[in-house]
Amino acid sequence: MKTKLAAFFGNPYVELACRLFLGGLFVYSCVHKIMHPADMAKVIYGYKIMPGVTINVLAIMLPFFELVCGLCLVFGIWPRSAAVLINGMLLIFIVAISYNLMRGLQFDCGCFGFHKAGEFSDPRELLVRDMVYFGITLVVILYQGTRKFTIKTKNRCLILNKTAA
Template structure:
């Protein structure tokens, strides 16, 4: 692929991923208590920690989303997003293994339920996007003359 094409592709990728994350954080920031309920449904943390996660986590999503969109500190933001998606995938897989039948609470809280495997697939796509953005940024650092 020509370099310029690749560059445009990467800009589109990071914009897309950024918008998804800002959108996802929007619903959680608007209603942290409902999101705490979604976190509680995963049944991994005690009551207070669910709320602590609900209070802080959406802001990490929002910050990374905004950084990805604006193009500032993209590599770091992409790294965080990749790590987050790995956590999502592990958590979702654990709900499948434990036989929990819950909604992921990814976007709008308390909406219709999305099957876990579909969410896992979606998160793998986001993970791939984040990893390629992360790698591209390094590529630019080291291989461009």
């Protein structure tokens, strides 16, 4: 017999809500990064973790990676794979934030916009937020039921499947 918690997380509409929330969040968060790659490079540099030669490439590629993963979640295209990739990114973000918190560095996370000079993000809030997102993404990864509103590939054609088989 299922517990109430298992029944809640096994509900296809809960999984759909998690997919739409996280997918929409990643799509929203990448827009300003795509529009302002130089500012994104400054944010990555502010973490003081990456070697200088990789910063510009990462500042250009990471937002597009976030966009693709977010859109896959929203439209239900390989949702489990997209959620695993997003969880990988979140894990990297959590490690980077934790590392800078331990070093006592102040930095702008650049997640949903860029701060003005001298303004910084609170790393403890960022950690809690990213851990919550990590947990929400686990709902999508661990979901075993029939997914709602997904796009499946069959015979190399995309098919809208409202109840997913």
